[in-house]
Amino acid sequence: MSRFKKESGKELKSINTASLPDIVFMLLFFFMVTTVMRETDLKVSVILPEATEIKKLEKKSLVSYIYIGKPHPNLQKTFGSEPRIQLNDTFATPEDIRDFITSEREQMDENDQKQMTVSLKIDQNTKMGIVTEVKQNLRKASALKIMYSSHKKVDESLLR
Numbered sequence: 001m002s003r004f005k006k007e008s009g010k011e012l013k014s015i016n017t018a019s020l021p022d023i024v025f026m027l028l029f030f031f032m033v034t035t036v037m038r039e040t041d042l043k044v045s046v047i048l049p050e051a052t053e054i055k056k057l058e059k060k061s062l063v064s065y066i067y068i069g070k071p072h073p074n075l076q077k078t079f080g081s082e083p084r085i086q087l088n089d090t091f092a093t094p095e096d097i098r099d100f101i102t103s104e105r106e107q108m109d110e111n112d113q114k115q116m117t118v119s120l121k122i123d124q125n126t127k128m129g130i131v132t133e134v135k136q137n138l139r140k141a142s143a144l145k146i147m148y149s150s151h152k153k154v155d156e157s158l159l160r
Contacts, residue, residue, distance in 0.1 A: 044069035044086050049124040051150035062115050063147075064104040066097070068130060069123030083126045085134060094133040101141040121149045 046069040057063060067086040071079045085092050087100045105113050118138055122131060138146060 040065070040067075040086075040089050042067060042072075042086070043075055043089070043091065044071055044084055044123070046121050046123045047125070048121065048149055048151050050153035051148075052153050054150065054152050057117070057119075057147070059115070062108070062112055063117045063119050064101070065119050065121060066100075066134060067121045068126055068134065070125075083123065083130055085130070094130070094137045097134060097137040098141040101138065101143045115145075116143065117145045117147050118143050119147045119149050 044067050046067055068083055069086075070076070070081055070083055071091075079091060085094065085097075087096060092100065101118070105116060108116060120131070120134065135146065138144075
């Protein structure tokens with residue numbers, strides 16, 4: 001006769017799921033707090049031109065954006081319908097670009113300041129006069145690395 005008997009038919013205990021809702025809400029709260037939806041609110045409408053030769057950026061944290069285009073229809077009563085420059089969340093003049101570049105550089109590490117790139121997001125119907133003014137002021141601010149944002153041109157022969 002053995003002292004230890006195998007009990008057959010005994011079920012495994014189920015896992016307690018009482019703390020599961022707490023864990024789900026903790027994760028939800030964490031992602032809600034840490035997620036950044038959009039850094040700037042666009043006040044100008046920008047339809048990017050198409051390009052055939054495109055190169056993707058590697059470090060987007062080193063990029064500062066300048067938007068140029070017509071103000072949205074609800075802002076045209078106040079700011080007019082001529083193309084405007086938007087730096088972060090405000091309209092600006094070409095002369096404000098030097099201060100913008102200086103403040104953007106100050107926010108970066110000292111090693112990354114030399115690799116800073118300025119991305120120009122310009123509406124395809126914007127005249128080159130305002131773009132030339134922006135480029136001249138970028139040159140005065142020693143922001144010589146400039147990139148034009150665009151969409152990749154779709155080859156229509158592949159669509160058929």
